[in-house]
Amino acid sequence: MTKKRILPPDRLAECKAAHDLFLAKKNELKLSQRKIADAAGVTPAAVNLYFKGINPLNAQFAAVLSEQLQEPVEKFSPRLAAEIDKLTRVAPDRSPPTSNAVMIGPLDTWDDETPLDDDEVYVPFLKEVELCAGHGRTSVQQSPKQKLRFGKITLRRQGVQPSEAVCVTVRGNSMEPVLPDGSTVGVDRGTTSVSDGKMYALDHGGQLRVKTLYRLPGGGVRMRSFNRDEHPDEEYSASEMIEHEIEILGRVFWSSVLW
Numbered sequence: 001m002t003k004k005r006i007l008p009p010d011r012l013a014e015c016k017a018a019h020d021l022f023l024a025k026k027n028e029l030k031l032s033q034r035k036i037a038d039a040a041g042v043t044p045a046a047v048n049l050y051f052k053g054i055n056p057l058n059a060q061f062a063a064v065l066s067e068q069l070q071e072p073v074e075k076f077s078p079r080l081a082a083e084i085d086k087l088t089r090v091a092p093d094r095s096p097p098t099s100n101a102v103m104i105g106p107l108d109t110w111d112d113e114t115p116l117d118d119d120e121v122y123v124p125f126l127k128e129v130e131l132c133a134g135h136g137r138t139s140v141q142q143s144p145k146q147k148l149r150f151g152k153i154t155l156r157r158q159g160v161q162p163s164e165a166v167c168v169t170v171r172g173n174s175m176e177p178v179l180p181d182g183s184t185v186g187v188d189r190g191t192t193s194v195s196d197g198k199m200y201a202l203d204h205g206g207q208l209r210v211k212t213l214y215r216l217p218g219g220g221v222r223m224r225s226f227n228r229d230e231h232p233d234e235e236y237s238a239s240e241m242i243e244h245e246i247e248i249l250g251r252v253f254w255s256s257v258l259w
Contacts, residue, residue: 010079011056017076018065019051025069040064059083121155121162122147123186150186150254158253164190166250168201170210174225175199179255185210186254194221199252205245210252221246 007015025031033051037044040061049055057065062080066073073081116122125146148167155162170183179185187201194200196214202223211223211234219238225231236246 007053007056012053014057014077014079015050015053018057018062021069021071021076022051022065025071029068029070031068036065036068039068059087116149119152120149121152123150123162123165123167125167148184148186154254158188159191160186160188160253161190164188164250165253168208174227174231175210176227178226179210180257180259182258184256185252187250188253189250191251191253192248194248195251201249201252203245203247203249208249213248221248 006012022031022033022036033044033047037047040047042061046055050057050061057077057080059080062073062077063084065076069075073084125143125148150162150165152162155165165186165188167184167186170179170185171181173181175183185199185201192200194213194215197212199210200213202209202211209223211225214222214224216222216235216237220236220241223234223236225233236244240246
């Protein structure tokens with residue numbers, strides 16, 4: 001039969017001090033070993049082993065006992081008090097999360113027959129334009145009815161004149177995950193000069209495409225897709241742009257994605 005190891009004198013002293021404090025306060029606070037056990041998530045027998053000095057006190061039980069006795073841990077174990085203080089000081093400061101969203105306002109339902117508000121304009125929708133980020137054929141027809149409503153302030157913040165704005169539909173997977181197939185983009189036809197890394201709509205030999213553009217020496221462009229695994233970069237010199245009938249239609253200033 002294995003004999004239970006006797007605790008060192010300092011650990012025994014901690015257990016005795018904890019037990020003495022419990023005895024001194026149990027009537028006042030209406031405490032029992034069962035109540036302490038329930039708070040600590042252990043059995044009453046385990047609490048008894050602590051108090052009898054069979055098992056040494058640990059920080060977790062000491063913290064619960066301190067709360068139940070309404071006395072600081074230092075009263076029965078300066079050692080564990082220092083350990084708990086060290087743990088709380090090195091714990092990361094978990095500040096409350098900050099919001100990264102702003103409530104713009106309530107949503108209003110509308111259709112093509114709903115009159116414009118004073119601060120809104122219609123932007124024509126090219127219904128049959130399948131703005132293909134890949135290699136599909138397209139035809140461009142402005143819908144006589146379908147259009148999108150834009151707030152004047154939205155266009156103004158983007159530096160877009162209402163008469164220069166048009167909305168089109170993106171087809172293909174080359175601009176995923178930023179612009180999935182079926183996304184709608186707003187294009188500013190008044191901005192055709194290339195700013196590196198910005199998205200533009202292009203007429204590529206009759207095919208409408210959306211690409212991120214970068215300038216090349218001599219007036220050429222590099223076309224870049226977000227899905228570069230399937231759609232590698234394309235580079236065209238100024239003369240090749242003329243040869244392939246590549247025209248920059250305008251800068252993408254807005255997009256809408258349905259997931």
